[in-house]
Amino acid sequence: MEAIFQLLFNELKQAARASEQGSKEVAARITEEVSRIARKASGFKHPVR
Numbered sequence: 001m002e003a004i005f006q007l008l009f010n011e012l013k014q015a016a017r018a019s020e021q022g023s024k025e026v027a028a029r030i031t032e033e034v035s036r037i038a039r040k041a042s043g044f045k046h047p048v049r
Helices: 002-015 020-042
Strands: none
């Protein structure tokens, strides 16, 4: 997850011209959401056809 955070942080900092702290906070929230979705998806069972 650290790699996702760093990528998001760097992109946000450049694209939004936001402060470093603001970019870190947004990147952290997005990273948490990505992690939550990944955990939820890993428990998903595809229906058998």
